[in-house]
Amino acid sequence: MNGALRELESKHVLHAADIDAFLRSRKFPIVEGRTVTFVFVGAAEEVRLRHWISGLPTSQKFQRFHDSPLWTLSIDIPEGSRVEYKLELVRGGHHQLIQDPLNENLARDPYGANSVVYGAGYAQPDWAQHDHEARLGEIQEQSLSSSAFGDTRSVLVYLPARFRTSRRYPLLIAHDGPDYLKFASLRTVLDNLIHRLEVQPMIVALIQSNNRLIEYADDERHARFLVDELLPMMEARYPLVPQPAARCLMGASFGGVASLAAAWRRPGVFGNLMLQSGSFVFTDIGHHDRGPVFDPVVRFMSDFRARPGRPADNVYLSCGIYEGLIYYNRSIVPLLQSTGMQVKFTEARDGHNWENWRDRLREGLSWLAPGQLWMVYE
Amino acid sequence: MVRSNVVLLGPQRLQPTLKDAVDSLGVRGRIASVTAGWEEREREDQELAAHLHNRTYNLGLFERTEDVYRCDPELATAMRARHDRLRKLQELYRVRLSHLMEAARELLRRESLPGYAGLIEPEVRGAIDAVRRLDDEHVQRVREVHVEFAQRWKPQEREHVARHRREIKDVLDSSSALCIAGGHVAILLNRLRLFGVLDLLREQPILAWSAGAMVVTERVVVFHDRPPQGAGDAEVLEVGLSAVQGVVALPHADKRLHLDDRTRVALFARRFEPAVCAALWPCTRMDWRDGRWSGQSGTRKLTTSGELLEVGA
Known part of the structure; x- marks a missing residue:
């Protein structure tokens, strides 16, 4: 006491x-x-x-x-x-x-x-808080008519500070992007990490879905939307490096499933994946107990585990140890490594929530898209 | 070539002190400027120009290099090949360095433990000497790459480099000082070296900050104690332009180094002694005048005891 x-x-x-x-x-x-x-x-x-x-x-x-x-x-x-x-x-x-x-x-x-x-020793990362020295990026709004979904999608686009059309940038596509902005301070994090030269200046497409439990659960339409519609639109409107090594899919929870599933369906398009607390539920025997919304996820995981292919080159995977999903995330690490991909896996003393995902952004992004910290002294 | 009058300044973005430094040197008239470290933003130098009352003339070294690449693809290919060689050399050096630095740090950690008195110091000295020898070897290898390149390709005698050199010389001849801004340290060094800019200067003073301060020294040391990835071992990157002697320039040292960690500070200073490891944060200034250093009040150096002391103390 x-x-x-x-x-x-x-x-x-x-x-x-x-x-x-x-x-x-x-x-x-x-x-x-x-x-x-x-x-x-x-x-x-x-x-x-x-x-x-x-x-x-x-x-x-x-x-x-x-x-x-x-x-x-x-x-x-x-x-x-x-x-x-x-x-x-x-x-x-x-x-x-x-x-x-x-x-x-x-x-x-x-x-x-x-x-x-x-808990004792936890501190909110300084790079997730406003830094008055950091130059600020900009958010633009684009809309995209999607044949895959038969509707029009809104896409927010983050442009880094000192954006220039004369240079080319890597592309990050963030599932649940507006939530990342609102609940994981993604805009502030990007501004700070780019200012600190810890990650490359990058363009971020922040996408959202009104039906994410369907569309993010290995929906073929979503892969088509990303690869055949969003990516060409972004490449047409922004100066992007046109190579898989400069493209990353990011998502948390079902957004992690969406990222892995799209890269798996369309290998060779995205070189990098950032998967946070992915809902990678699978069973080795019998039926799962997570409700029907997980049925397509479990089917996808069965297919993926049987034929993983090589969805990307680099995968950053993180999960909280207080989440039930930690078991699944730990379990797929050897599988991901067996494909020849470079895999970095981090466990956090945290749960299935946005601040956990915020707190891992520095480690994940600086590993997948390292900035010129060692070379630039302004 | 060692110069007689060089001023190293802290970063200029938020608290510019360049104009005061220029005034203190009694510089009148035009000031040639180099902002090639800013790469494609080289010409976005309006703040710098305004700070110096529009007396600057940008030498445009980044643009000039792009022009050389376009006009002389053979040289461009050779420069890229040299770049690849240097990059691989750096990778190999880094492999060896990480082990030696880990050994040195581990021994330093044991210095204060009971039972090691009288035993540990020679081991520490030996470990740091091993790092110093590796740094020396690496510098020598890098120097050999540059010498070989210069002998084979004679870049400054090639038509398009020579043309730009003549233009640069005209500007420098009518300038009272040269200021060198920061940015990407390797790109900045590469551009200054390609055109041999410092060789075209007469006795005008040089004022340099951030990466600019690093490239005018003898060795370019890149550093960060708390990178998001990796151990954070400072590396010797390049042979500098050697306009000054006996200093390792550490811009943003307050943000990049654990200056309150005496063990790390001491290791850094011992690794590079007798050079002065100068912590160049905003509003600091070091003057190199006729072969001697002096520091403005508040300008600190890392010392082998792990403390920060005023330059000159």
């Missing part, structure tokens, strides 16, 4: 002033080495911690402190971890999920925001 809590424990009667003093005395959750103590103050019949750490019970019960409105829960969180969570309150028989009122740290995603606790 935490020292301050022990002090409270020693009191026979806990007054409101004692709790106020306790709350004022520190930041919450309380992080002491590997022990993290969550605290809630308020009326409830039950308080639970809800998190998404694979391998632990997803719901863990707080203990009420004597008969006071103070509730606590201590759990083990390894150093360097990031854990997103919510509190579940039971009041009058009703269950309610809330952000931790004592914790101002939030991680946002398309579904809202979660509270987030940083």
Whole structure:
């Protein structure tokens, strides 16, 4: 138990002033080495911690402190971890999920925001925060009439600072691109990493799908869209290096599946893949238990595992160790290596979320598209 | 050729000090400028020109080299082949360097451990000497590549290089100083060497910063302690133009080096001593005057004790 809590424990009667003093005395959750103590103050019949750490019970019960409105829960969180969570309150028989009122740290995603606790030693990377010295890139909007999908697609295009039509740039295609911008600070990250010469100045096509669970799950139309429609459009409108070595597909979760599947269907087009927490679910025997949306993914993974080919030259693969997908991601590393591709695999003490994917951008992009850090001194 | 009057400055983008340096030298009239390290942005030098009250004349070395490549494809091919050779040499050097640097770092780590007193220092010295010998060998190999290239191709006697050299000389003859900006250090060095620009200067002073400061030294050392990939071992890249002696120029040292890590600082300084490892961050300045260095207040050097001391201390 935490020292301050022990002090409270020693009191026979806990007054409101004692709790106020306790709350004022520190930041919450309380992080002491590997022990993290969550605290809630308020009326409830039950308080639970809800998190998404694979391998632990997803719901863990707080203990009420004597008969006071103070509730606590201590759990083990390894150093360097990031854990997103919510509190579940039971009041009058009703269950309610809330952000931790004592914790101002939030991680946002398309579904809202979660509270987030940083394990000892974790620091938000400086390269993901605004740097007043970094020159800023620009975002343009393009639209593309797609025969593959029979509709018109909007594509945001990131152009690096000091963009010049007189030179040629590598191309990165980011699945769920607007989400990468919004939840993984991709624009700031690119500005900073390019400014720091850690990645090459590059053009980024930020694509999105209104039906990603279908289109990103090894949909043949998606490969056609990328290779026969998006790529020619980008090459026609922007000065790109016209070689596979200068092209990269990136995606997280189902976006990782979309990237690998498209490169597998159309080998020799994309030299580089950046696959973050790919939903590479497969089974060795029997049916999977992830619901019908995963059926095409599992079919793709079966085909891919049987005939991997050589989808690209370099693959950066990352996954959080608190995700259920870590098993699948670890499992495909030897398979990817066996194809002759260069593979770099990173495990993070994090979950299936956008800040995990943000935190791996420097390592992945600087490996796939290294900048001229060693040669340029401005 | 060693010059008599050279000023090395810290990076100029955010806190330019070039004009003060020019004024302090009493430079009047036109200033020739080299921005070839900026590559295709070479001509985007309006801020530099404005800073010097539009007294600059850009020598256009990047453009001139492109012209030479177009007009003299044989020389262009030969230069590309030399580039490939140098790149491979650098790869081989890097393989050997990584092992020697790891050994030196490991021994330095043990210096403070109990039980090694009286034993460790000769081992450390030997490990650092091995790195120094490798650096020397590499410089020699690189020098041989350049000598062989110059003897075989005599680039400055070829028609199109010679034509550009005459034009450059005309500009330099009517200029009171030469300023050399930063950028891509190898490209900048390559362009300055191709046209033999410093040989065309008379006694005018040179003011150089960032990569410009690196190329006028005897050895171009590239460095970064915290790259996103790799161990971050500084490498000797090239033979410099040797306009000055006894210095290793380290622009942006505050951002590129772990200057609070005394072991790394000491190793860096011991590796290159007796040269002064000059930390050239914004607003720093080192003057090379008649064979002697002096530093403006605030300009620091890396020392073998692991401290940063004022240049001149």
